[in-house]
Amino acid sequence: MKRVSRRVKISHLITAGFMGLVAAPFLFLVFYNLHSFTRQANEQLLQDGNYILHSMEQNINEKLDSVETIACALAYNSNLATFLSRSFNDASSFEEYSQTVRPILQSAADSASPPIQRLWIITQNRTLPNGESIIKHGSTTQIRALEEFLTENPDGGWYYSSEGIVRNSLENYLRQDFYFIHAIASPYGRRVGYVVAKVKSSALFQEFLVSQDTQRAFFLLDGENRPYMSNVVLEEGFVFPEESQFLQDRQPVLYLSALASRLPLRLGLAFSSSDRQILLESSFVAILAVLTVSVLFLLSFYYMLRVIVVRLQAYAYDMEDIAASGFSGKLEISRLYELGEIGIQFNDTLTEIHSLMREKIQQETAYKDVQLQALLLQINPHFIYNTLDMFSGKLALNGEYEIADYMGDFAQMLRYNTARPGMFLSLGEEVEYTRNYVNLQRCRYGSSIVLRVHVPLALLGVQVLRLLLQPVVENAFIHGFAQLPPEARREVVITARAQRGFLILRVRDNGQGIPPEQARRMNEAFASPSPVLKEEKRKGSIGLENINQRLQLFYAGQGRIFLRGAPGGHTSVFLIFKN
Numbered sequence: 001m002k003r004v005s006r007r008v009k010i011s012h013l014i015t016a017g018f019m020g021l022v023a024a025p026f027l028f029l030v031f032y033n034l035h036s037f038t039r040q041a042n043e044q045l046l047q048d049g050n051y052i053l054h055s056m057e058q059n060i061n062e063k064l065d066s067v068e069t070i071a072c073a074l075a076y077n078s079n080l081a082t083f084l085s086r087s088f089n090d091a092s093s094f095e096e097y098s099q100t101v102r103p104i105l106q107s108a109a110d111s112a113s114p115p116i117q118r119l120w121i122i123t124q125n126r127t128l129p130n131g132e133s134i135i136k137h138g139s140t141t142q143i144r145a146l147e148e149f150l151t152e153n154p155d156g157g158w159y160y161s162s163e164g165i166v167r168n169s170l171e172n173y174l175r176q177d178f179y180f181i182h183a184i185a186s187p188y189g190r191r192v193g194y195v196v197a198k199v200k201s202s203a204l205f206q207e208f209l210v211s212q213d214t215q216r217a218f219f220l221l222d223g224e225n226r227p228y229m230s231n232v233v234l235e236e237g238f239v240f241p242e243e244s245q246f247l248q249d250r251q252p253v254l255y256l257s258a259l260a261s262r263l264p265l266r267l268g269l270a271f272s273s274s275d276r277q278i279l280l281e282s283s284f285v286a287i288l289a290v291l292t293v294s295v296l297f298l299l300s301f302y303y304m305l306r307v308i309v310v311r312l313q314a315y316a317y318d319m320e321d322i323a324a325s326g327f328s329g330k331l332e333i334s335r336l337y338e339l340g341e342i343g344i345q346f347n348d349t350l351t352e353i354h355s356l357m358r359e360k361i362q363q364e365t366a367y368k369d370v371q372l373q374a375l376l377l378q379i380n381p382h383f384i385y386n387t388l389d390m391f392s393g394k395l396a397l398n399g400e401y402e403i404a405d406y407m408g409d410f411a412q413m414l415r416y417n418t419a420r421p422g423m424f425l426s427l428g429e430e431v432e433y434t435r436n437y438v439n440l441q442r443c444r445y446g447s448s449i450v451l452r453v454h455v456p457l458a459l460l461g462v463q464v465l466r467l468l469l470q471p472v473v474e475n476a477f478i479h480g481f482a483q484l485p486p487e488a489r490r491e492v493v494i495t496a497r498a499q500r501g502f503l504i505l506r507v508r509d510n511g512q513g514i515p516p517e518q519a520r521r522m523n524e525a526f527a528s529p530s531p532v533l534k535e536e537k538r539k540g541s542i543g544l545e546n547i548n549q550r551l552q553l554f555y556a557g558q559g560r561i562f563l564r565g566a567p568g569g570h571t572s573v574f575l576i577f578k579n
Contacts, residue, residue: 049256058256062264063115063204067180067197070116074108075182075195085186087127112178115203144180146156147514156181157516158192158263162228173209173229174202197351219268221257228265248518327353370528427496428460434469441477448490453498462503462579464552469494471543472507472573480511480571498579514565526561551577
């Protein structure tokens with residue numbers, strides 16, 4: 001990366017900047033116009049497509065209207081409905097059929113002109129003669145899955161079967177059958193039959209399916225948007241897009257679809273526009289022209305840069321020599337344009353560098369002096385430790401073993417506070433420090449003090465903030481045990497457990513307890529981002545607040561103190577923080 005940056009010259013950068021200033025506005029205008037023209041062309045193409053799709057839908061609906069009109073007129077004929085609802089078993093029935101029903105059926109059959117190919121009646125009345133005129137029993141209609149369709153649509157509707165369809169076969173498409181079925185109800189509301197009108201797909205869609213327009217493709221789509229019919233040859237697995245959109249391939253294609261109002265199919269239309277391709281080619285020519293003009297400007301501009309660049313290169317070489325010599329010497333100033341100001345500023349910077357170097361040397365000397373003083377100060381704590389150990393040993397020799405142990409515990413606590421570096425120690429060391437403190441309290445209270453520690457071995461090595469447990473235990477002696485008689489049992493229990501990624505330390509004492517209202521106020525203050533316990537400060541209880549603030553600070557808001565207790569009973573302090 002450094003080698004590449006060294007090969008790039010300032011003239012190259014300035015030239016690139018000038019190219020951006022000159023070429024960028026032209027390119028922006030070209031691309032903006034291209035975007036505007038493309039958007040307008042897309043809108044026009046979408047408008048034309050919707051118009052064509054609407055015309056197709058209207059054309060098909062007109063044919064469907066003529067079919068439904070004839071079928072519904074026959075289905076709502078009261079004489080026919082009455083005849084189908086009664087038994088055909090005597091001469092009067094035949095007379096009624098020949099004089100009333102047959103003329104109706106014959107008239108309907110005669111009016112069944114295109115797009116209706118055939119018209120007949122389906123009935124479940126077994127007493128009627130099957131095959132008489134256009135009346136058929138339901139079992140002899142030979143329409144695939146008719147019973148299943150009527151079960152789902154008892155009132156009828158438009159029906160077709162996709163069985164036998166041959167993909168990419170126009171002749172097969174034109175032979176497909178569509179049926180319009182309408183229920184016939186008796187005067188009492190009981191369904192007595194159906195009117196069935198058979199229509200060939202050629203009568204509905206021929207003018208679209210046989211279209212020779214290579215720019216447009218017509219589709220009938222099923223419920224999964226797969227082509228049921230089309231006037232073009234389709235690839236295997238082709239699926240029509242669900243929403244109107246442009247798809248870019250060799251040529252942009254617009255796909256539009258609309259749900260047929262009555263047929264159980266969708267109408268689809270796809271057509272391309274060559275205008276978009278012409279527009280893209282024109283835009284490319286315009287961009288090429290802009291780039292050519294920009295190159296001509298750059299050639300003339302590059303020559304003007306050479307004079308300035310040569311001077312800058314001379315400055316660069318001189319600066320490298322000055323840096324290699326330890327920043328001694330000065331830059332020879334050139335008065336060419338603003339380059340002289342650069343030289344003056346560089347020389348001023350050299351003067352400032354010399355001043356900073358002198359200050360750095362002075363700071364390093366002072367830092368070494370401070371380090372030496374710190375090493376000397378370390379002698380005093382060691383002198384105190386050794387002196388305490390000497391007194392402890394002397395007392396042990398004189399038989400004062402208890403006082404010697406107290407002094408040894410105090411020496412251990414002093415080492416813990418002064419000799420151990422860092423803010424974190426193991427939980428085992430923190431517990432041991434607390435033991436030493438409790439041992440010192442035995443000097444005052446004697447054997448009435450009982451300390452119990454329940455910490456799993458697996459948690460003794462966990463790193464925790466130092467001075468967490470001892471201030472809590474000290475708080476118990478100051479507040480919890482203050483009012484107890486000298487001979488009363490003073491018990492402190494320390495427990496630890498890990499739960500859901502948190503470490504929970506509990507310090508429980510059997511002192512005078514804490515009122516619930518005071519515990520609630522303190523817990524609310526501990527839970528706030530910056531707890532301030534003014535009431536407890538007046539009482540001298542600042543240890544808990546200090547611990548809570550340190551937990552929140554070092555554990556990023558995932559640490560706090562929680563109090564629980566009752567007056568005259570006990571007090572439990574929970575230290576909760578992220579493990």
